Each structure stands twice: as C-alpha cells, then as structure tokens.
Amino acid sequence: MNFFFGRRAALAGLLASVAALLPLHAAAQQFPTKPLKIVVGYSAGGAVDIVARTLGQSMSASMGQPIVIENKPGAGTNIAVKSVIDAAPDGYTLLLAANALAANMALYQPPPFDAERDLVAVALIGRVPVVIAANPSAPYSNLQQLIQAAKAKPGSIGFATPGNGSTPHMAGELFARAAGISLMHVPYRGGAQAITDVIGGQVPLLAMNALEVKPHVASGKLKVLAVLSPTRSTIFPEAPTIAESGFPGFEASVWYALMAPAATPKPVVAKLHAEVQKALKTPEVQGRMTAVGGEATPGSSEAAAALIHSERLRYEKLVREANIKAD
Numbered sequence: 001m002n003f004f005f006g007r008r009a010a011l012a013g014l015l016a017s018v019a020a021l022l023p024l025h026a027a028a029q030q031f032p033t034k035p036l037k038i039v040v041g042y043s044a045g046g047a048v049d050i051v052a053r054t055l056g057q058s059m060s061a062s063m064g065q066p067i068v069i070e071n072k073p074g075a076g077t078n079i080a081v082k083s084v085i086d087a088a089p090d091g092y093t094l095l096l097a098a099n100a101l102a103a104n105m106a107l108y109q110p111p112p113f114d115a116e117r118d119l120v121a122v123a124l125i126g127r128v129p130v131v132i133a134a135n136p137s138a139p140y141s142n143l144q145q146l147i148q149a150a151k152a153k154p155g156s157i158g159f160a161t162p163g164n165g166s167t168p169h170m171a172g173e174l175f176a177r178a179a180g181i182s183l184m185h186v187p188y189r190g191g192a193q194a195i196t197d198v199i200g201g202q203v204p205l206l207a208m209n210a211l212e213v214k215p216h217v218a219s220g221k222l223k224v225l226a227v228l229s230p231t232r233s234t235i236f237p238e239a240p241t242i243a244e245s246g247f248p249g250f251e252a253s254v255w256y257a258l259m260a261p262a263a264t265p266k267p268v269v270a271k272l273h274a275e276v277q278k279a280l281k282t283p284e285v286q287g288r289m290t291a292v293g294g295e296a297t298p299g300s301s302e303a304a305a306a307l308i309h310s311e312r313l314r315y316e317k318l319v320r321e322a323n324i325k326a327d
Contacts (some may be wrong), residue, residue, distance in 0.1 A: 032063055032091065033065075034065065034092065035065050035067065035068060035092075036059075036065060036066075037067070037069075037070055037092065037094065038052050038055075038068070038069050038095070038096050038258075039080045039084050039095050039096070040069060040072070040080065040095075040096050041074075041080030042098075043073045044069075044071050047128060047212070047254070047292050048096060048098050049071060050288065050292060051096065051288070052069050054289075055285060059276065062275055062278055063275055076107070076108070076165065077097075077100040077101070077104065080095065081104075081112070081115070081119075082113060084119070084260075085113055085118045085119060085261060085262075088261070089261035090265075091260060091264050091269070093261070094259065094260050095258070095259040095260070097256070097257050097258075097259050098257075099170070099255060101257070103165060103170060103319070105312060105316070106315050107165045119260065120260050120261070120264055121257060121259060121305040122257075122259060122276060123257065123280075123301060123304055124255065124299050124303060125257060125296065126255070126256050126280075126289045126297050128210055128254045129209070129251075129252070129253045130167065130168050130210070130228045130254060131210050131213055131224050131226070131233070132146075132159075132207055132225045133198070133205070133207075133224050134204055134206065134222065135199065135204055136221070138204045138205070138223075140225070141223065141225070142225055143246070146205075147179050147180075147181055155182045155183070158203045159183050159186065159203070159206065160203040160206050161185065161194060161206075161207050162188060162194055163187045163190070164185075164324060164326055164327045165326040165327065168208050170315060171207055171228055172185065173324070174252055174318060175228065175242070175252065177321075177322075178247055183205070186203050191212045194206060194208065195216060195222070198222065199216060210294070225239075225245075226244075226245045227239050227242070228241075228242045228253065229241055229253055234293065235291075253294075255297075260272065273300075273301050277298050280296040
C-alpha cells in the first residue's frame with residue numbers, strides 16, 4: 001500500500017514539474033510578442049552602437065518585432081550594465097556588451113556587479129582588433145623598431161588611448177608586458193582627442209580600435225605598426241599581425257557579446273541565441289562587421305560565457321600587476 005502511494009506521489013511530482021515547465025516552453029514559442037530593447041553603454045555613432053543597430057535590424061526583421069537601441073553612456077558602461085541587470089528577466093531587455101563588462105569587475109572597487117552571476121551570455125557577436133599606430137614621422141615603422149627604441153629609453157615613449165582602463169589601454173599594457181618594454185600611457189577622455197594629438201605629434205603612439213583609425217590611415221596621417229589580432233585586418237591588409245611581428249598566440253581585440261539578465265528563462269535565451277546566429281550569417285551583418293575592421297563570430301552561448309570568464313581573469317591579473325585605475 002505504501003509502495004502504491006509512493007508511486008502516486010512520485011508521479012504527481014513529475015506531472016507537477018512538467019506542468020511548471022510548460023508555460024516556459026509556451027512563452028519561448030510565442031516570444032517575442034512585443035518590442036525588444038538592446039542597451040548600449042556607449043554614445044550613438046560609435047563602433048558598439050553601430051554593431052548593435054546592425055544586429056537589431058537583422059533580428060527585428062526575422063523576429064517580427066521592433067528592436068529599440070537605447071544608449072546609456074556613463075561610468076565606464078556600468079550604468080548600462082546595471083540597468084539590464086535590474087530589468088525584468090523576460091528576454092525583452094538585452095545588453096550589447098564589450099570588453100568593459102569583463103574589465104570593470106577589476107577596475108572598480110568594490111566591483112559594481114558580477115557579470116557571470118548577474119547576467120547570462122546569449123551569444124558572441126564579433127571581434128575588432130586593436131591596432132598600434134604611430135605618427136608618420138615617428139622613427140619606427142614596425143613593432144621590432146618600436147621595441148628597440150623603447151628598450152633604449154624605458155618609459156620615454158608615450159602611447160595615447162581613449163582613457164584609463166579602456167580596451168585599447170589594456171591592449172597596450174598587455175603588449176608592453178609581452179614585449180618586455182615600458183611605455184608611458186597618455187590617457188584621454190575619448191578617442192578623438194587622442195587621435196588628434198598623435199596626428200599633431202604631441203604623442204608618438206596610439207592604441208585604438210581599427211575602425212577609429214581607418215580614415216586617418218587612409219589619408220596618410222597615421223601609420224599602422226601592427227594589428228593585435230591573429231589574422232590580418234580586412235581594412236588594413238598590408239599591416240602585419242602581432243603574431244607576424246614576433247608574438248604568436250597574442251591577441252588583443254575588442255569583442256562584442258549579447259547579454260540578458262541572469263534569470264531569463266533558458267528557452268528564451270535559446271531562442272535569442274538562434275536568432276543571433278541567423279543574423280550573423282546575413283550579408284548585412286557580415287558586411288558591417290567587415291566595414292568596422294572585424295569579423296562576425298558565430299558560436300554557442302557557452303563559448304561566449306567562457307570568453308567573458310577568461311577575459312575577466314586576464315584583466316584582473318593586468319589591473320593588479322600594472323596598478324591600473326579607472327578614470
């Protein structure tokens with residue numbers, strides 16, 4: 001008799017579990033039923049914003065719902081990140097994140113969030129390499145010449161970046177450590193002024209994402225010493241890679257990932273992931289990623305999460321050893 005009631009209780013529990021899952025699957029099948037929002041922690045017109053709008057346009061056409069891009073710059077993207085963490089975990093509010101998501105947990109103390117706990121990775125979108133560029137009159141045309149000059153006068157060669165803790169700053173510091181040299185960091189509040197001063201000769205070197213230096217290289221006002229990526233850039237095909245310059249295995253790219261609040265139902269995350277993969281195969285998205293100097297990078301949600309974890313550890317080590325502080 002006890003065995004009979006035990007089986008009945010087990011069956012009832014199983015049916016209750018299945019019943020609880022049914023609304024989630026039904027919601028995923030119907031999702032989305034209203035407009036979605038992608039939050040960007042940068043101003044309109046920049047590389048992250050361009051990628052978000054291109055991705056949103058493609059996903060909107062496929063999903064049959066408008067996708068609004070909401071720019072929330074400030075606090076090194078922390079304002080945007082926190083707004084998504086606090087949003088309803090229903091898949092309708094998403095974050096287009098870049099490297100700052102991983103770096104800020106080390107740059108800001110106490111950490112403003114835990115990206116691996118508070119968010120879930122939907123998909124990696126793409127990568128754009130950071131480049132080391134110089135004023136055309138600088139006395140070095142490649143990384144080896146730069147390294148020789150830096151070793152001759154440690155700490156005397158300045159490199160401009162968009163600011164302390166920015167991805168190009170981190171990339172420059174990682175390169176200097178890999179090369180065994182000491183460079184002088186010259187932070188600016190944004191890329192435009194950094195580029196202007198390097199063009200003007202006030203600072204000899206520049207670490208910046210490929211998109212922002214592209215027009216100035218084309219006009220002859222800057223020269224690229226190397227792209228910090230494993231393969232050559234589509235917009236700087238003549239520039240050697242960091243591996244070709246003597247550092248195989250080294251990479252410092254700007255990456256983009258789509259994130260959602262941590263409690264977003266798994267079926268909804270899976271639906272969003274599938275839509276991103278579909279978008280990344282379209283000529284429009286691939287063309288736009290190429291235009292900004294990068295490449296679309298389809299892959300699993302697990303791969304995106306693994307990247308964020310590895311980048312978090314990489315930046316924690318760099319921030320600690322180089323004593324980097326956020327602006």
